[in-house]
Every structure is written in structure tokens, then in C-alpha cells.
Ligand code: PEP
């Protein structure tokens with residue numbers, strides 16, 4: 001259920017509604033909007049009576065939310081969510097007019113490799129740096145990441161290049177360590193339904209980049225995000241990274257039609273990963289262009305200065321010069337849509 005407050009409702013009125021919800025044993029989620037505040041209710045096993053709330057001062061109406069996902073839905077929050085990353089006085093906001101460009105290698109392999117990639121993507125105009133220190137690999141014998149040493153290298157990159165750090169947390173146990181170094185916690189495709197991890201990042205103060213599972217439907221994707229919001233973390237950025245289909249010309253099939261579908265159903269921002277989405281270097285720029293054209297709020301792209309010797313995903317990593325060209329092209333497309341490429345302040 002959603003309690004919609006009157007535009008003139010006071011903070012006291014909102015607090016009274018929240019207290020009532022909590023006293024009933026449920027969870028209250030106040031969501032301030034441009035016109036009015038709404039309060040979402042979760043944890044109720046069945047429908048509630050609207051009258052219970054409509055008699056309280058400041059309440060305009062109590063409405064039932066028809067979708068299975070509540071807090072991520074546009075029924076609960078009409079305006080697009082703007083998610084701030086980085087320090088309150090600087091950083092970047094995702095979900096508004098500015099596109100967020102995240103770039104860097106698949107994995108942190110060494111200080112030299114990560115710094116070379118950081119210098120290249122910074123020069124080209126990225127504002128966030130990606131790189132896994134913990135890698136969920138298909139084979140237990142593949143490179144698993146540099147772990148805390150890799151996280152320390154990422155923190156140096158933030159300090160020295162002014163890039164914000166996006167890096168993956170692979171289980172609830174390693175989340176605390178990743179939180180110490182990251183600006184955004186990435187939850188990978190393989191973990192989209194790792195419910196204990198979703199709950200754990202839901203209790204984090206950091207924004208979460210949630211990648212779509214390889215065979216997840218739109219409802220499953222939004223329900224995974226709902227797990228995070230239901231724990232109190234409303235700062236979730238969705239990411240389309242391709243799904244498994246019968247197509248064998250690419251690693252995955254980048255489902256760009258999910259972008260407008262998500263925009264219709266949810267207020268959360270969504271970005272596109274054309275690297276994992278195609279698995280082929282030559283396809284990354286065309287699909288990045290398409291992702292921006294279809295309305296994505298940003299891109300996450302793998303870039304390596306020596307992709308032929310990368311320890312993971314080299315074949316889909318762009319050379320720095322290609323990444324520069326990608327930025328030029330998506331900047332032009334963004335302009336047509338009245339958007340710009342964002343930069344860290
Ligand atoms: C990655 O970003 O390197 C990664 C492992 O992505 P995904 O979870 O989408 O496969």
C-alpha cells in the first residue's frame with residue numbers, strides 16, 4: 001500500500017503515518033517527491049484497509065499498489081530517481097540529464113595495468129572507473145581477482161585520477177571489505193538472485209549497480225532491485241548486460257528493448273553494458289550508441305591498454321582510442337536527446 005500525503009502535509013504528519021505503520025509491525029518507506037511525499041508500506045502479509053490511514057491528518061489517499069514490486073515501481077514514485085555517487089559536495093548524479101560513463105578493465109590485474117587504463121579513460125572523459133578485485137568466474141581455475149590488494153589500487157586511482165570507483169562484491173561476507181574502498185557496489189549478473197547478497201547491499205550506505213541476470217525476466221530483475229530497496233537502500237542503478245538466447249554470433253543478446261520497458265515501470269535509472277552484452281570488441285561502439293539512443297542513463301564499458309594480454313574479457317575490451325571515439329559518438333547522440341555526458345565535479 002502507498003500512503004499519498006497532501007502537498008501541504010507537515011513533517012509531523014509524515015512522522016505520524018510512519019509511526020502508525022511501524023506500530024502495526026510493518027516497514028515505512030517515506031519518499032519525498034517534487035509535489036508531495038508518499039509513504040510506501042512493506043512487510044504486510046495481505047491487503048490493508050485504506051480507511052486506517054485516510055483518517056490521519058495530512059493524508060490525501062491510501063492506494064493499493066498493483067505490481068508485485070512496490071518500492072521500485074512508478075506507482076509509488078512518479079519522478080525519476082536521481083542517484084548521487086561520490087562525496088556530497090562533488091561526485092556525479094545518475095538518472096538526470098547527464099549520462100554516467102563508467103569505464104575500465106574487466107579486472108584489476110596489477111597497479112600498472114589499472115593505472116594505465118584509468119589514465120586513458122579519464123583523458124577520454126569517463127567519470128567512473130570500473131575494475132573487479134573479486135571476479136566471479138565460470139571456472140574455478142580462472143583468475144579470481146587481486147582481492148584486497150586490488151581494492152587498494154582502486155582507492156589510489158580515485159585519489160590520483162579523481163575517478164569514482166565501481167567494483168563488484170560477490171558475497172555478503174566480502175561486502176564490508178568492498179564497502180571500505182568503493183563508491184558503488186556492483187552486483188554481477190550471476191548474483192542477481194543471490195538474495196542474501198541483495199539484502200546485505202540493501203543495508204549499505206553506498207549506491208548499488210545491479211546487473212540483470214543472464215536469464216532474468218523484467219519482473220525478476222525488478223524484484224531483485226526490490227530486495228535492495230526493501231532493506232532501506234533506495235540508491236539502485238539497474239544495468240542491462242545482455243541475456244542468453246539462441247543467437248550464437250554474440251556472447252549475449254543485448255536486450256535494449258528492456259530500457260523503455262524499465263523506464264515505464266520504474267523510477268530507477270538504468271545503464272547499458274555493451275561489452276558483456278556483445279562479447280565482441282567490434283560490436284561495442286555500435287551497441288553503446290544504440291543504448292544511449294534508446295534512453296539509457298549511462299554506459300559501463302570495458303577498456304584495456306593491452307587487451308590481447310588481459311586476464312579476463314580482453315576480446316571485448318576496447319583500446320583507449322576506440323573508447324575516445326565511443327565518447328565522441330555518444331556525446332553527439334546524447335545532444336539529440338537533450339542530454340550531455342556527465343563529468344565529476
Ligand atoms: C563484469 O562486469 O566484469 C562482469 C563479470 O559482469 P556480469 O556480471 O554482467 O557478467
Ligand code: MN
Nearest residue numbers: 106302312313
Ligand atoms: Mn568482464
